[in-house]
Amino acid sequence: MVEIETREPVVEDGIKYWEEQPATYDGVLGGFGSGSLPRIESLGSRQFLMHVCPDLCTVPSALRPLSPPPPPKYRIRALDVGAGIGRVTADTLLHLVQDVVLVEPVEKLVRSALERAPSWKGIADRSKSITVLQGTLQDLDPLRLYETTKHVGHAGFVHDCDSDGGSNTGFDVVWCQWCLMYMSDRDLVAFFRRCRESLRDERSIIVVKENTGANGKGPDGEPTPLVYFDEDDSSVARSDLAWKALFEEAGLTLVHEQIQHGLPPGLYAVHMYALR
Numbered sequence: 001m002v003e004i005e006t007r008e009p010v011v012e013d014g015i016k017y018w019e020e021q022p023a024t025y026d027g028v029l030g031g032f033g034s035g036s037l038p039r040i041e042s043l044g045s046r047q048f049l050m051h052v053c054p055d056l057c058t059v060p061s062a063l064r065p066l067s068p069p070p071p072p073k074y075r076i077r078a079l080d081v082g083a084g085i086g087r088v089t090a091d092t093l094l095h096l097v098q099d100v101v102l103v104e105p106v107e108k109l110v111r112s113a114l115e116r117a118p119s120w121k122g123i124a125d126r127s128k129s130i131t132v133l134q135g136t137l138q139d140l141d142p143l144r145l146y147e148t149t150k151h152v153g154h155a156g157f158v159h160d161c162d163s164d165g166g167s168n169t170g171f172d173v174v175w176c177q178w179c180l181m182y183m184s185d186r187d188l189v190a191f192f193r194r195c196r197e198s199l200r201d202e203r204s205i206i207v208v209k210e211n212t213g214a215n216g217k218g219p220d221g222e223p224t225p226l227v228y229f230d231e232d233d234s235s236v237a238r239s240d241l242a243w244k245a246l247f248e249e250a251g252l253t254l255v256h257e258q259i260q261h262g263l264p265p266g267l268y269a270v271h272m273y274a275l276r
Contacts, residue, residue, distance in 0.1 A: 044258075044272070079142055101145065104134060128156050224241065240271060
């Protein structure tokens with residue numbers, strides 16, 4: 001396991017921090033919600049997801065037939081963890097999948113997500129659905145959703161798995177963005193293992209999109225894993241090698257990685273990792 005030379009996140013401190021932030025795009029994006037960042041970031045996420053899951057793309061291309069693809073055998077289902085006010089669900093996931101389960105520990109953020117949901121893609125015409133749950137990622141088991149979280153609400157299409165949160169159907173996409181920084185290494189490895197067990201089939205994917213700090217240097221100058229602690233919100237920024245060491249420990253295989261481009265200068269680099 002990666003050794004953290006600084007303090008580890010404290011769950012209660014992180015929740016307290018977010019309880020004091022506005023439940024707005026500006027609030028969840030650290031003041032960058034009104035500029036170009038939300039659009040650039042969500043486009044980068046969609047392009048990344050379509051690269052690793054090309055069947056989600058509905059636009060014909062040189063690599064796809066010009067006729068519409070056949071309808072999927074089942075509704076594509078995503079889990080959005082640490083979902084905040086639902087920004088990733090609204091701007092990224094609902095453009096590509098039919099059903100999303102959002103999990104967020106802060107009550108005012110999940111309430112805001114449910115209030116915003118009627119304006120999201122596919123919700124008003126009931127072609128898509130969202131289920132909003134409250135709970136920490138430390139406790140979350142994607143195969144036992146209603147046992148490990150609190151149900152907050154539902155919007156859009158009503159389907160057979162609504163009664164139990166679809167806990168037994170598995171997920172095609174598990175999306176983790178700007179939330180794993182609030183987990184210790186031990187909790188994160190256990191969480192990854194539970195998420196892996198929840199994947200529907202061999203095509204399903206876990207996406208990690210998080211801040212990455214610089215790697216450290218060993219005695220001989222070789223790069224080493226490094227983790228930076230932020231006292232303001234009790235979070236950590238892991239280096240690229242620190243992330244990859246945790247993926248390996250959790251038994252995950254890295255199938256694609258990419259840096260998010262176009263973000264304002266002065267921020268941490270943001271890496272996207274696709275894992276199975």
